Amino acid sequence: MPPLFYWLNIYMKINFDINHFMVDYWQRQPLVIRQGIEPFPDLLSPEELAGLAMEEEVQSRIVTNHRGNWQAISGPFEQFEKLEQNASTLLVQATNHWHPNCSQLAELFHFIPNWRFDDVMVSYATEQGGVGPHIDQYGVFIIQGSGSRHWKVGACQPLCEFATGDGLKQCEEFKPVIDTVLNTGDILYIPPGCPHCGISLSPSMSYSVGFRAPDQRELFNAFADYLLDDEQNYSRYSDPELSNDHAWGEITRHQQQKLMGLMQNMVNDSRLMRDFFGRFFSATQRDINVLPLDEQSRINTTELISTLNHGISLHRVEGLKVLYLQGLNELFIDGESYPFSANAESYRLLANQMSLNLTHLSKAISDPEFTGLLTQWVNSGFWYWNE
Ligand code: SIN
Numbered sequence: 001m002p003p004l005f006y007w008l009n010i011y012m013k014i015n016f017d018i019n020h021f022m023v024d025y026w027q028r029q030p031l032v033i034r035q036g037i038e039p040f041p042d043l044l045s046p047e048e049l050a051g052l053a054m055e056e057e058v059q060s061r062i063v064t065n066h067r068g069n070w071q072a073i074s075g076p077f078e079q080f081e082k083l084e085q086n087a088s089t090l091l092v093q094a095t096n097h098w099h100p101n102c103s104q105l106a107e108l109f110h111f112i113p114n115w116r117f118d119d120v121m122v123s124y125a126t127e128q129g130g131v132g133p134h135i136d137q138y139g140v141f142i143i144q145g146s147g148s149r150h151w152k153v154g155a156c157q158p159l160c161e162f163a164t165g166d167g168l169k170q171c172e173e174f175k176p177v178i179d180t181v182l183n184t185g186d187i188l189y190i191p192p193g194c195p196h197c198g199i200s201l202s203p204s205m206s207y208s209v210g211f212r213a214p215d216q217r218e219l220f221n222a223f224a225d226y227l228l229d230d231e232q233n234y235s236r237y238s239d240p241e242l243s244n245d246h247a248w249g250e251i252t253r254h255q256q257q258k259l260m261g262l263m264q265n266m267v268n269d270s271r272l273m274r275d276f277f278g279r280f281f282s283a284t285q286r287d288i289n290v291l292p293l294d295e296q297s298r299i300n301t302t303e304l305i306s307t308l309n310h311g312i313s314l315h316r317v318e319g320l321k322v323l324y325l326q327g328l329n330e331l332f333i334d335g336e337s338y339p340f341s342a343n344a345e346s347y348r349l350l351a352n353q354m355s356l357n358l359t360h361l362s363k364a365i366s367d368p369e370f371t372g373l374l375t376q377w378v379n380s381g382f383w384y385w386n387e
Pocket residue numbers: 089122123125130131136140142196198206208
């Protein structure tokens with residue numbers, strides 16, 4: 001298990017007009033926001049980042065470009081001698097699942113819905129370090145930590161992409177619309193599909209807050225996986241009207257329409273699709289630090305209520321996705337659905353806030369269905385007491 005860090009509650013805040021950003025830039029065009037987070041303290045040291053990259057549960061990579069030769073190696077790592085040379089980068093995914101400061105950084109971006117959020121990726125690069133020109137299918141806010149990096153970003157455009165080194169995808173050269181140096185606290189927003197390339201000017205740390213934007217192929221692939229796990233019977237193609245005057249090798253227009261209709265009926269089934277959206281978008285893509293309570297520590301509903309009555313609050317495990325769909329009385333947690341019959345606002349608070357106390361839950365605390373489910377989630381390790 002990765003090292004535990006103490007909750008420091010650092011102070012930082014967004015220092016730009018979110019409304020203006022959403023209207024003019026979000027998913028539209030790249031943008032540099034000088035001192036976009038102010039103040040922006042160091043969230044973790046390169047040594048702490050390396051510590052995370054040693055852990056089995058944490059996804060990490062080292063990318064080097066030594067003498068023009070690109071190389072990418074996946075973690076976990078036992079030693080970091082490559083990072084003693086120039087043009088080397090260590091990248092660690094989902095640091096917000098393991099480090100409270102990175103989780104606090106993610107909270108600054110709660111103005112974008114949680115179902116779109118992916119993770120906080122942190123990179124440490126030595127001088128000249130970078131991953132080369134590439135295109136991400138994810139939108140990202142890159143916040144410069146210590147040191148500085150030179151960034152070029154192009155307009156969103158189709159470009160030739162190719163593989164270099166092991167598992168490193170890059171793209172051809174592009175004409176930059178942004179060509180600038182980021183210093184501590186500056187933010188670079190890059191919508192999905194815009195080519196970009198960053199080169200470290202000195203040993204530096206970068207924090208990428210990423211947002212997923214699935215394409216049709218990803219959604220249909222995920223939907224196919226969802227259907228494989230679903231036991232119910234589905235409508236089958238049937239053609240009792242078939243006569244014997246057809247050409248042997250032909251699929252007629254009428255038959256094509258019937259096949260499309262069979263598939264479209266499914267996508268138009270809002271009950272099915274809503275269940276799929278809730279499960280798919282709440283399923284965590286990477287490991288999270290969920291620790292189910294052992295036999296001796298498990299609580300019952302009376303203990304849940306009395307602990308809340310003592311003023312102790314509940315905190316959701318970092319990275320655990322808790323979502324609801326507008327108009328549906330179900331809470332989705334990590335790919336599972338939990339229907340409820342009353343106190344919708346309290347379940348919604350569980351989805352909308354990381355921490356809750358008795359004041360937030362006072363209405364639902366006398367509802368056995370609510371306390372039963374919350375007790376189950378505390379015992380599963382989804383929420384823990386923040387003493
Ligand atoms: C990095 O932090 O080095 C890479 C970030 C990116 O280009 O997406």
